[in-house]
Each structure stands twice: as C-alpha cells, then as structure tokens.
Amino acid sequence: MISTYEAEKAIASALYTFKSQLTQIEEMGSHVLREDIFADRSYPPFNRVAMDGIAIAFDQFRAGRRSFIVEGCQKAGSPQLKLQNQANCLEAMTGASLPESCDTVIPYEQIEIRQGVAYLGAAINVVQGQNIHGKGSDYSTGDRLLSKGRWLRSPEWSILASVGKASVKTSSSPRIAVVSTGDELVPVDQVPEAHQIRMSNSWAIKAALNIHDFDRVEIYHIPDDERxxxxxxxxxxxxxxxxxxxxxxxxxxxxxxPQVLERLQVDKIFHRIKQKPGKPMWFGTNPEGKLVFGLPGNPVSTLVCLHRYVIPALQEGLGLDSSGKQAFAILAEDVVFKKDLTYFLPVRLRWSRDGIIVAHPIQNNGSGDFAALSASDGFLELPQENEYHKKGEVFPLYLWQGGLA
Incomplete structure (x- = not known):
C-alpha cells in the first residue's frame, strides 16, 4: 500500500492535459481558459463620467463661482463635447465621455437647475477630479487581464466581451464512462429482490461530476462476468x-x-492506499494515456475517493491552476482513530462569527452508510501519523459541492 500523498503524486505524474477547443461567447458557461487574455486598449478608453450631474472647470469653482450656465448635455455614447465658456457647465451622464475643458463632475443631488442655470449650495464641498473614472486607470493596452488555467465565470466572460473576444480557447470536457459492477445491482426504476440493491454509486458519481462541470458523462452497468x-x-x-x-x-x-484491466493493457500505477475509507482504490493508464480509476464499491468509499483523487485529477487535466486553493477547517471536537491509516472524517460545517470554518464530525455506520452523508458537507483528511486529533486543530477539507457557498 502507498500513502495518500504518494497516491496523489502518482496520479499527477500520469496525467495529460485534455484537448482544447474554441468556445463562442454565445456558448458561455463554466469552462477553463486555455489562453492568456490581453487588453486591446486602455480601460476606460476615455475619461468616463462616474455620476449623473454637471461637468465644470474646477478653477472656476476655486475662484468662488457657485452658478453655471448650462451649455448642453453630454450623453453616454455620443462624441465628446467641448465646454465653450469656462464659466459655464455641461450636463454629463454616467458612462459618457468627460467633456473637453472640464475636469470635475458635481452630482445632481448637490445642485439645483433653474431656467438653464445650475446653482450650487454655499457650503458644498467639491474636490478637483471627483466623480471621474480616469482614462486607463483600470488597465492599459497590452496588460494581461486573465491567465490561462482559471475557470471562466461571469466576471471573466465580462472581461472577454470587453476586449472583443467573440471566441476563446478553452479546455474540452473529457468523455467519461462511469461503470458499476456487480450482480446484486438493479436499475433505479426496478423493484429489487431481497438479495439485490438499486444502483446508486454510479448516479452519485455522475451527480458529483456534473456539479463540478464535467458534463460528458455516461453510466454503464456490467455484471460479475469476467469475459x-x-x-x-x-x-x-x-x-x-x-x-x-x-x-x-x-x-x-x-x-x-484488476486482472481484466491488465489484459486490456491498462498499466497499474497503484492498488490500495493507506486510508479509511477507500483502501482498495486502483489507478492506472492505458498506452494512449487514458485514465482508469477503480473505486471501492462501498458508497462512502466511492464518494471519498472520487472527491479526494478523481475530481482533482480531472480538473488538473483541464489545465486548471488549483495552487493555493486547498480548503481547510477547524475540528470542532476531539477525534481518536488508532489505525495506521489516513482517516477521512465526514463533517458538517458551521461558520463562526469571526469567519472561521468549524467542522463537526458526523456519525455513521461505516463505509456502506451513504444515507448518513446527506447530513455532511464533506470530509476532513486526518493524517496517518497521529492517533489523537484535537479540537481546534486545522485539517484539509474536501467538499461534496466543490465550493464554500
């Protein structure tokens, strides 16, 4: 048997990066970016008005002027206007280009316009340059805005649209087959005999993969027949x-x-890990580099191994940069585990008022008790070298949902 660390490293060394594809912006979704994205121009591309109001030349306010004749209105999306008389003003709308010869915007809430003249209160406080989103203050032409290896979420798609990327290189989702084995299994819609159970592991695996944005998943069942x-x-x-x-x-x-995979030229990289649950896990690759994971049949073991090893490996195959993103939580009570194995402890999470994630152990009846998992949010990884794990200690956290929301 090998350690969890050795298993993780062995899987990583066998991985390859999945194919890339061009994704149209109309097909946006949760994809992994496979190219760096650079600014095609500065942003904002002009001095942008940040609040509805009037645009003035600040020197006039500094000189004591508190009333300004309104020359016109600068709309968003219209060519830049020019203030003809420095003693006057232009109305300016949010998102519009700041009119030429103006350097300050005073919001409507602080002025009163009567008969074409904008009046300011005597006690108004105005700062030169206020309410202006300066040209190039967000980024400049050629700046890298997104690095490959990240999920494309709504903020990233917004950036892609802003730089004119109608199509972008992303990772192609791998084709995955989930295979359950065993004569005791019957389909979900079938009434089982006394000696049978319904298939649940394969559906749980598919659900977890779908939640983590792997959508090309097919389910199969093969009886216990070697040929x-x-x-x-x-x-x-x-x-x-x-x-x-x-x-x-x-x-x-x-x-x-195991013996069938060997005959199919799937090279065994490891079989059995020093962990509970999930000790019998198997992993290998075939000559084309295709990944084969053999998960134990007990439901808790299946889900623990899936989230601890399989999903992270698939995410790495997408090119996802997960460095520095391991979650951790504080153990809520003492836990004793006297076997020389890494222990995966199902937990329910609670957030303290100071923002700390606290993990409360969930009791279950072993690796076959999948019903108890519905009361948990994920599991902690308690290290093999310790028998006593104390309240307040911090351990790696793996979530069924894949996020902390």
Whole structure:
C-alpha cells in the first residue's frame, strides 16, 4: 500500500492535459481558459463620467463661482463635447465621455437647475477630479487581464466581451464512462429482490461530476462476468478519455476488475492506499494515456475517493491552476482513530462569527452508510501519523459541492 500523498503524486505524474477547443461567447458557461487574455486598449478608453450631474472647470469653482450656465448635455455614447465658456457647465451622464475643458463632475443631488442655470449650495464641498473614472486607470493596452488555467465565470466572460473576444480557447470536457459492477445491482426504476440493491454509486458519481462541470458523462452497468467485463471495458476504452469503475477492485472471488484491466493493457500505477475509507482504490493508464480509476464499491468509499483523487485529477487535466486553493477547517471536537491509516472524517460545517470554518464530525455506520452523508458537507483528511486529533486543530477539507457557498 502507498500513502495518500504518494497516491496523489502518482496520479499527477500520469496525467495529460485534455484537448482544447474554441468556445463562442454565445456558448458561455463554466469552462477553463486555455489562453492568456490581453487588453486591446486602455480601460476606460476615455475619461468616463462616474455620476449623473454637471461637468465644470474646477478653477472656476476655486475662484468662488457657485452658478453655471448650462451649455448642453453630454450623453453616454455620443462624441465628446467641448465646454465653450469656462464659466459655464455641461450636463454629463454616467458612462459618457468627460467633456473637453472640464475636469470635475458635481452630482445632481448637490445642485439645483433653474431656467438653464445650475446653482450650487454655499457650503458644498467639491474636490478637483471627483466623480471621474480616469482614462486607463483600470488597465492599459497590452496588460494581461486573465491567465490561462482559471475557470471562466461571469466576471471573466465580462472581461472577454470587453476586449472583443467573440471566441476563446478553452479546455474540452473529457468523455467519461462511469461503470458499476456487480450482480446484486438493479436499475433505479426496478423493484429489487431481497438479495439485490438499486444502483446508486454510479448516479452519485455522475451527480458529483456534473456539479463540478464535467458534463460528458455516461453510466454503464456490467455484471460479475469476467469475459463480459473484458469485452465491455475494452469497447469503452476506445470511446472515452476517462474510465471510472465502482466495485470489483477488492479481494473478493468475483472482483475481476484488476486482472481484466491488465489484459486490456491498462498499466497499474497503484492498488490500495493507506486510508479509511477507500483502501482498495486502483489507478492506472492505458498506452494512449487514458485514465482508469477503480473505486471501492462501498458508497462512502466511492464518494471519498472520487472527491479526494478523481475530481482533482480531472480538473488538473483541464489545465486548471488549483495552487493555493486547498480548503481547510477547524475540528470542532476531539477525534481518536488508532489505525495506521489516513482517516477521512465526514463533517458538517458551521461558520463562526469571526469567519472561521468549524467542522463537526458526523456519525455513521461505516463505509456502506451513504444515507448518513446527506447530513455532511464533506470530509476532513486526518493524517496517518497521529492517533489523537484535537479540537481546534486545522485539517484539509474536501467538499461534496466543490465550493464554500
């Protein structure tokens, strides 16, 4: 067996970056950016009026003037006007270009316009340059605005639109097959016999992948037949980029997955990790570099291994830069675990008033008790080298939902 750290590094060393694609802005969604984005011009591209009001030459206010004849109105989207008389003003709308010869904007709330003249109160406080979004104050031509390896969310799509990127290079979502194995499994819409259970692991895996923006996922079920398993898995490896199996990787008499994968020329990188739950996990790649994850069949083990290893690996394959983004939480109570294994502890999260994430352990009946997970938000990773984990200690946190919202 290997440690969780060794398993993580072994997976990382076997990864390749998935293909890229051109995504049109009309097809916007949650994609990973695969090119750097640079400003095509300064922004704002002109001195931009930041509040509705009047634009003046500040020297006139400094000289004591408190009334200004209104020469006209500078609208947003209209060519720049010029103040003809420094003693006058122009009305100016938010988003408009600051009129030439003006350097200060006074909002309507602080003035009164009567019969074409704007009057200021005697006690008004005006600062030169106020309410102006200066040209190039956000960024200059050629500045890098976005770096590849980040999720494209609404702020990023806004930036792409502002620099004229009607299409952008993004990662192509990998084709993923989720395969459940076992004669005891029946479809969700079927009434099981006394010796059977409904398939749930494969649907839980698909749900987690979809939540993390992997949408090219198909579900399959293969009974415990060695020849049938070899034939179906061989076909799937020709079609997909990643194969995720649940069940069939332990030491049972009908756990055929490891030997079948070996015959299909999938190179075993590791089998079994020093962890609980999820000890029997299997990982390998075929000659084309396609990823194969064999997850234990117990539901809690399946989900823990999926979130601890599989989803991070797929995100790295997209080119996502996840450095410095590991979440952590404080343990809410003492936990004792006396086995020489890393322990993945299901927890419910609470936020303290000072902004600290506190993780409260959830009790369950072992790695088959998937119903108890519905009361949890994710799990903490408690290190192998310690038996006693004290209240107030900080540990890595993995979330079912993939975020802290």
């Amino acid at each position: 049938g398993l070899e034939s179906r898995l061989g076909d799937l490896l020709l079609k997909v980029d990643c194969l995720i199996l649940t069940g069939g990787v332990s030491r049972g008499k009908f756990d055929f997955v």
